[in-house]
Amino acid sequence: MNVVVITGASSGMGRVFAEKLDRAFLGIDQFWLIARREEPLNRLSEKLAHDSRVFGMDVTSRESMDKLEKALRQSRATVRILINCAGYGVMGPFSQADRERTLGMIRVNCEALTDLTYRMLPFMKKGSRIIQLASSAAFLPQPDFAVYAASKAYVHSFSRALGEELRQKGIYVTSVCPGPVDTPFFQTAERDGSTLALKKWTMVPPERVVEQALRDSRNRRPVSVCSLPIRAFRGLAKAVPHSLLLRGTTVLKHLEDAVAANNRKG
Numbered sequence: 001m002n003v004v005v006i007t008g009a010s011s012g013m014g015r016v017f018a019e020k021l022d023r024a025f026l027g028i029d030q031f032w033l034i035a036r037r038e039e040p041l042n043r044l045s046e047k048l049a050h051d052s053r054v055f056g057m058d059v060t061s062r063e064s065m066d067k068l069e070k071a072l073r074q075s076r077a078t079v080r081i082l083i084n085c086a087g088y089g090v091m092g093p094f095s096q097a098d099r100e101r102t103l104g105m106i107r108v109n110c111e112a113l114t115d116l117t118y119r120m121l122p123f124m125k126k127g128s129r130i131i132q133l134a135s136s137a138a139f140l141p142q143p144d145f146a147v148y149a150a151s152k153a154y155v156h157s158f159s160r161a162l163g164e165e166l167r168q169k170g171i172y173v174t175s176v177c178p179g180p181v182d183t184p185f186f187q188t189a190e191r192d193g194s195t196l197a198l199k200k201w202t203m204v205p206p207e208r209v210v211e212q213a214l215r216d217s218r219n220r221r222p223v224s225v226c227s228l229p230i231r232a233f234r235g236l237a238k239a240v241p242h243s244l245l246l247r248g249t250t251v252l253k254h255l256e257d258a259v260a261a262n263n264r265k266g
């Protein structure tokens with residue numbers, strides 16, 4: 001049985017990946033949909049033309065991961081595509097951030113993604129693909145989004161190296177690096193703080209990111225960057241010393257805060 005495994009399928013890009021792949025002809029027998037909230041997963045499952053299985057679980061739970069792995073073994077499944085979308089962000093100054101939310105972010109964005117990738121590999125074969133949701137935040141350290149950006153730099157670095165290791169086996173890894181995407185992500189990320197407002201000008205719909213990511217994965221590209229401003233940002237982060245860019249973002253943030261304060265007064 002050929003399966004697609006998607007984490008973070010209850011919302012945003014994870015859900016869109018399931019919807020887009022459902023319409024593609026891939027020889028897939030079942031979609032395995034993973035997230036903590038079962039209700040949106042069940043709704044998605046009902047909508048899909050393909051058969052699907054819902055796993056209402058926290059990806060940081062070892063016990064749930066063990067059960068998932070056991071289910072794969074019992075169904076003698078081959079994982080054709082693994083999409084690691086589960087993740088969240090915490091904005092604001094590091095020293096003022098909620099410690100548990102911050103550490104939890106590392107556990108979900110980095111540890112669980114690594115654990116799931118490790119556990120899925122024995123169920124993959126030539127032609128299988130892995131799609132990892134990194135972020136353009138992987139290209140440059142981000143003040144007021146420091147741990148999130150560092151977690152995505154981890155995902156990006158890990159995915160690129162893993163892709164090189166697995167290429168000989170015919171398994172291809174794509175690190176997806178979007179800028180801001182219009183999903184519920186910001187409701188969680190902006191709970192205790194904000195980062196540069198300017199970034200939101202480059203916001204794109206999740207469908208665009210997902211379509212590009214699926215195309216890039218099919219074409220065995222190691223990195224997927226969907227919009228022109230984010231490609232330019234990647235180029236800038238490669239060409240200009242990071243110390244200069246970091247100072248620039250701090251100046252810009254001060255300017256934005258001053259304008260916002262002025263507007264509030266007026």
Ligand SMILES: NC(=O)c1ccc[n+]([C@@H]2O[C@H](COP(=O)([O-])OP(=O)(O)OC[C@H]3O[C@@H](n4cnc5c(N)ncnc54)[C@H](OP(=O)(O)O)[C@@H]3O)[C@@H](O)[C@H]2O)c1
Pocket residue numbers: 007008009010011012013014034035036037038057058059060084085086087088089108133134135136177178179180181182183184185186188
């Ligand atoms: N939106 C953006 O601007 C943006 C930009 C670049 C990269 N990304 C990355 O893209 C990925 C998808 O984000 P999105 O924009 O689609 O955000 P989203 O709509 O908030 O989706 C996040 C998903 O992660 C799941 N999740 C979070 N913690 C989990 C846990 N402990 N166990 C299981 N599932 C968990 C959530 O489901 P439950 O709450 O039901 O568990 C949800 O389905 C994330 O890794 C994010 O960092 C987002």
